[in-house]
Amino acid sequence: MSVDPIDLGAELEAWRARARRFAQEEIVPRVDEAEATETFPRELFARAGAAGLIGSHYPVAAGGGGADLRAAMVIREEFSYRSVGISSGLGHQDHVGTAYLQRFGSAAQHEAWLGPALAGTYVIAMAITEPDAGSDVRRIRTTARPTSSGWVLSGRKTYITNGPLADAIALTARIAGTDRFGVFLVERGDRGFACERKLSKLGCRSSEVGELVFDDVEVSDERRLSPEGGSPLDDILKVLVIGRLLVAASALGLGRRAIDLALARAATRETFGRPLLRRQEISAMLAHATTALRAAELLSYHAAAIAVDRGDVPILECSQAKLLAAETAVEITDRMLRVFGGVGYLDDAEIARLYRDARFFTIVEGTAEIQHRIIASRLDPTLDPEPSTVGSRPTARRKTRI
Ligand SMILES: Cc1cc2nc3c(=O)[nH]c(=O)nc-3n(C[C@H](O)[C@H](O)[C@H](O)COP(=O)(O)OP(=O)(O)OC[C@H]3O[C@@H](n4cnc5c(N)ncnc54)[C@H](O)[C@@H]3O)c2cc1C
Numbered sequence: 179m180s181v182d183p184i185d186l187g188a189e190l191e192a193w194r195a196r197a198r199r200f201a202q203e204e205i206v207p208r209v210d211e212a213e214a215t216e217t218f219p220r221e222l223f224a225r226a227g228a229a230g231l232i233g234s235h236y237p238v239a240a241g242g243g244g245a246d247l248r249a250a251m252v253i254r255e256e257f258s259y260r261s262v263g264i265s266s267g268l269g270h271q272d273h274v275g276t277a278y279l280q281r282f283g284s285a286a287q288h289e290a291w292l293g294p295a296l297a298g299t300y301v302i303a304m305a306i307t308e309p310d311a312g313s314d315v316r317r318i319r320t321t322a323r324p325t326s327s328g329w330v331l332s333g334r335k336t337y338i339t340n341g342p343l344a345d346a347i348a349l350t351a352r353i354a355g356t357d358r359f360g361v362f363l364v365e366r367g368d369r370g371f372a373c374e375r376k377l378s379k380l381g382c383r384s385s386e387v388g389e390l391v392f393d394d395v396e397v398s399d400e401r402r403l404s405p406e407g408g409s410p411l412d413d414i415l416k417v418l419v420i421g422r423l424l425v426a427a428s429a430l431g432l433g434r435r436a437i438d439l440a441l442a443r444a445a446t447r448e449t450f451g452r453p454l455l456r457r458q459e460i461s462a463m464l465a466h467a468t469t470a471l472r473a474a475e476l477l478s479y480h481a482a483a484i485a486v487d488r489g490d491v492p493i494l495e496c497s498q499a500k501l502l503a504a505e506t507a508v509e510i511t512d513r514m515l516r517v518f519g520g521v522g523y524l525d526d527a528e529i530a531r532l533y534r535d536a537r538f539f540t541i542v543e544g545t546a547e548i549q550h551r552i553i554a555s556r557l558d559p560t561l562d563p564e565p566s567t568v569g570s571r572p573t574a575r576r577k578t579r580i
Pocket residue numbers: 270303304305306307309311312313314336337338339340379382387538541542543544545546547548551564
């Protein structure tokens with residue numbers, strides 16, 4: 179007994195089958211240890227790369243799979259069905275820093291770093307958030323000072339996924355003395371760069387998240403990923419807005435897993451002479467959960483279809499999809515945990531892990547409250563969406579493959 183995802187057509191279902199096989203063979207055997215030790219199984223980057231499951235939505239010429247964003251979404255769904263933590267680690271390699279490099283890096287930078295990143299042999303984390311700059315990214319204080327041949331980078335970043343194990347960090351910094359920003363590649367081993375600590379989390383324990391320090395790190399100008407004269411912060415925001423659909427997909431995978439677990443439990447656990455599934459209270463919870471999941475699924479793939487068809491970033495629909503999918507994951511795991519009674523509350527119960535993991539979705543790539551503000555500002559143009567908020571501003575129409 180299980181909940182089927184919507185049928186997205188032959189091409190995308192082939193991606194789903196490939197991702198599902200990989201998740202079953204490579205993720206499932208590693209989840210328990212990775213969660214218990216709070217350690218991401220690093221070898222999975224190269225294995226996923228070799229299986230063609232990193233960069234599915236990048237052009238073939240760049241080393242990608244030549245599909246569109248929806249392929250990355252079904253992959254993220256299937257990975258998250260098995261582990262949101264591992265899916266998050268692999269997902270950051272698939273999008274964020276790598277996506278910024280692919281969209282805005284030069285040909286020489288692609289040659290040096292993009293191919294290895296998509297092969298999973300060069301791990302790139304993206305560092306935007308600082309202890310005093312999260313939702314409000316314009317408060318970033320990390321600075322880039324120009325020198326005669328490059329840049330000196332100084333500052334501190336926090337909650338950086340894959341930060342403790344990455345080969346390189348795509349670092350967002352303010353250009354000293356200006357209101358402009360830039361993105362710079364700092365490599366592990368660069369003098370002055372360190373991951374100061376790995377952070378322990380409520381959920382997603384198999385992903386590694388760290389606090390990074392940049393103490394006068396000197397890099398050459400070839401390490402500046404943001405093109406001269408561009409608007410790096412706006413460009414980052416575009417990458418992050420599309421990333422909301424990948425977070426939504428991850429929430430869908432988790433939600434589906436939670437329902438499947440609860441269904442299996444309700445079918446076999448008997449009380450007062452009947453399986454729980456035969457009880458109206460329990461079956462109603464399951465019916466509601468599957469309906470909510472389907473709604474979030476439809477909205478997420480609807481938003482993705484707009485992005486793909488228009489070659490544009492549909493800010494409103496991305497926010498709505500991410501908000502609904504994240505809140506639905508939180509609600510579903512709350513309800514499904516109840517189906518388990520006491521055993522669901524035990525630390526090593528899978529449903530307990532999903533309950534903890536679901537909270538992740540309401541925080542990353544713009545919190546739920548920030549999505550509310552973005553959506554509300556479209557309803558009432560007089561409401562200030564906060565110009566410094568991630569993805570609050572519409573972007574110019576531009577036809578590209580997303
Ligand atoms: C597991 C994990 C992984 C992460 N990975 C990365 C990563 O790889 N790279 C990276 O750069 N960052 C990463 N982050 C950081 C994440 O993007 C931020 O935590 C998030 O943007 C929120 O910022 P903040 O934590 O500073 O919260 P704050 O911005 O301080 O917000 C605190 C609360 O206030 C609310 N709030 C803030 N402003 C408003 C407003 N204007 N109106 C109403 N409510 C508001 C928020 O919704 C939230 O509830 C990660 C975080 C976590 C937890």
